[in-house]
Amino acid sequence: MKRIKRRIRKNIKLITAICLLFQIIEVRAQQADNQIYVSTTGDDANQGTIQNPKKNLAAALDFAKNNRYNSTIILREGYYEIKKTIRLENFKQPNNQILTIKGYKNENVILSGGKKLRTEDFKKITAKDGNYYTLPEEARDHVYVFNLGSDLINQIGSISDRGFGHTQKPVQMELFFNDEPLQLSRWPNDRKLKIAEVINPEKVEFTANKNKDRVIKYSEKKRAWKNKKDIWISGYLNQGWADEYISIDSLNETQQTVYLSSIPTYGIIASDGGPGKWDNDIDKKAIRGFYFSNVLDELDQPGEYYISKAEGKIYVWPTSDISTASIEVSIIEQPLMVLNKTTIVSLSNIAFKCSKSALLQLNNTNNVKLENCKFSNSGLYAIKLANTSKTLIKNCDFKNIGATGLIFEGGDRKNLVPSMNNVTYCTFENLSRLFRSYNPAIRLDGVGVSINNCIIKDLPGQAITYQGNNHLIENNYFKNLCKEFSDIGALYTGRDLSSTGTIILNNVFEDITSDNPYRIAAVYMDDGAGGITIKNNLFVNCGTKSSNGFGAVHINGGSNNSILNNIFIDCSKIITGGPWSSSHWNSYLKQEETVAKIKTKVDITSEVYKKSYPYLEEITNSNLSSPRKNYFQSNITYQTDTTNNNRSNLFTNLVLLNQKPTLVYKNGMIKTITLNVRAIADKSKNSYINLNNLKQLN
Incomplete structure (x- = not known):
């Protein structure tokens, strides 16, 4: 009997030793492959195996920093509360090894700055x-x-x-x-109150300090409010491109007046107009108004x-x-994650959401890849990329963002070295919820960013604003944009002559318009912007038909823009605007802001700029005798005004259709377009158009 017991104890010890050996082998095998698992049910003291995962991503990153080989951090399904920004600083593995951070298979991994x-x-x-x-x-x-x-x-x-x-x-x-x-x-729920009058504060009894242009008389009576604390107004108080969200100091419900706590950026003008030269433009009169926000009584x-x-x-x-x-509820007031001076990192299959601030920030990074990620419910922007290169953002969704979706800055503008940043196959929807003016889906700066195969729709303002050089905006779908503003474009650039060389190619623009008398364009080059190529795009129902409305393309002052081989269907006009007069140009070139942009920030007289953009030397010549020009060649139109109101816009080989092209939709978007060659009103111009290149989109 004793002999049997000794054998049993011996066998138990052997089994235990074997199990321990297998665990050691498993850990070492996993560490050789450098897989570090994280789970909401884990413990940061664990080794990070799939059976014994760590609990927090920050702890896994610390563990990975000490590895000399490829590391893969795998997040298991769960809701990870991020109470403090996760930082990856000065990270570069030897021999160009990659750090991968990803969700496990098809599991739902959420990094949230909320609770x-x-x-x-x-x-x-x-x-x-x-x-x-x-x-x-x-x-x-x-x-x-x-x-x-x-x-x-x-x-x-x-x-x-x-x-x-x-x-x-x-x-x-x-x-x-x-x-x-x-x-x-808020009140009203779904519309704005008109600004009935701007009142000099001395005429109204208020206990607050009396300053000009802070008292508004609103247009409608409302019921008395019991709680008047911390009330704000939101709306357009003067210019059609500038919204305001300002607290009020006091409210006089009898007189229907509200006293603002600060002076708006552009002051206040009554909805029916004012004394200034531009105060009575029909678009501004139509857009001015506001609503009350943060009102418990409503x-x-x-x-x-x-x-x-x-x-x-x-x-x-x-x-x-x-x-x-x-x-x-959103809690954190900083980005959920920051990568700084970091190289060769991949993040995939992760949802970033819920922050009072931003979701992700990349500073001075190289070769960072974001794939199959979701970004939502931020108070500010989704991702900011500062001085980055070779960033790839692929198959990511951006939704319910408080301000801009992506902010890009990368490349060397002085020497025109491209950043090679790329955004592809991403969707953007319901952005600029809180910060509405000039908070597009994507803001570009620097050199050589590519935006392709993306869907950007249902925004109050712009899809893309761009500064810098040689960006490529290609094969994207832009729909239902710019409804809330005036003097705006879905793709917008301006106020910098040195920002040039961008190509807008093979995109679809649909329903970039408004029933209001606003000034809206699909593509807008503002304040002297030039050297932009707009080629092989489809414009459907773009521009506005009011007396001062914009065409599908609008140019304010710029030259050497090329609009080539595009199709315009049911648009207000092909083009409005054009180059400035020589006197306007000469005045513009002397402005301090202009000189700083073309001589200090970059130098357009440098060899690299003269070689890349020879036209800049000509258009900045104050003694230029011939007018500056824009070029419109081989475009096709149907039910679109082709009137050219600026002789410096040169039209050649324009084809007019008398039968509407066939548009085939799928999931609410145009998938194909077919042109009937026999429908060309002037067949003599058919030879200038390669119709075969225009039959299929997407």
């Missing part, structure tokens, strides 16, 4: 709540209340002025319901909410059954 709230903690408001009777009567049976508690009440943050010309700061805590941002309660429809700082409560009217909803 999920328990639905059971949302309670129907009752008469015992001090704000019950502040709410509109029709809302009292629908509004829920959430007590933030001591931890979250300190995370609310604050609202700040925003809009054109304002510094972007982290926003106040936002509420997201089933991954969609809700709206601060929480009157599904999808609205209000945060009471004094009470530490959220009041919300849900859009659907709250018991089954996913509810989240």
